[in-house]
């Protein structure tokens with residue numbers, strides 16, 4: 001069995017520019033690093049926090065921060081008119097940065113399907129043009145997502161963050177280039193549907209995230225219980241291995257390998 005203490009981890013989705021981290025991000029990442037977390041993909045939510053994510057990514061931290069820039073479906077209505085030009089400019093300043101998080105959401109009201117889809121199409125197309133990975137938020141919109149993807153240029157790799165789609169869609173999405181990321185909420189006893197999807201994902205397409213500061217895992221999987229933090233990743237991944245009936249060390253090793261393939265920032 002692989003030792004969990006020497007195992008490196010990668011949190012593929014967090015919002016470190018969130019104001020809840022403004023006072024103690026250094027300490028939060030020091031604790032995460034001491035737990036083996038080597039890297040965190042830090043997603044922007046909208047044009048309002050691109051500058052904050054850039055500033056974070058320029059600083060020295062105890063671990064690697066991978067900045068991701070995109071317009072979240074919840075931020076589409078508030079975006080400045082020239083947001084797409086600004087997004088392209090920031091992505092060109094960060095040649096390895098993924099496009100995210102972007103997506104489709106039928107859950108959070110009000111839902112302006114036309115505006116969301118338009119923003120999603122533009123950003124996916126930009127990711128294809130620039131050869132970037134895309135980080136996708138999809139909530140209650142899986143059929144809609146597949147329809148739209150049928151009509152867009154393919155991406156070699158994209159991440160479905162906090163995957164909440166059905167197990168039956170895993171195969172077709174994987175064929176399109178999807179990697180499936182799960183957060184700690186999959187370990188809640190009531191989340192049987194998400195656990196079925198977690199079991200259906202091939203080991204070489206699986207990723208793990210915290211979505212920090214949101215989506216806290218059940219308390220027993222928390223290294224830090226006050227809010228969702230990257231330091232929780234090792235315990236969450238061990239919980240995911242139990243759901244899949246797999247050796248936790250072997251799964252952690254494969255998931256880290258997957259993360260480095262999708263976000264090639266660490267050798």
Ligand SMILES: [Zn+2]
Nearest residue numbers: 013043101211
């Ligand atoms: Zn997010």
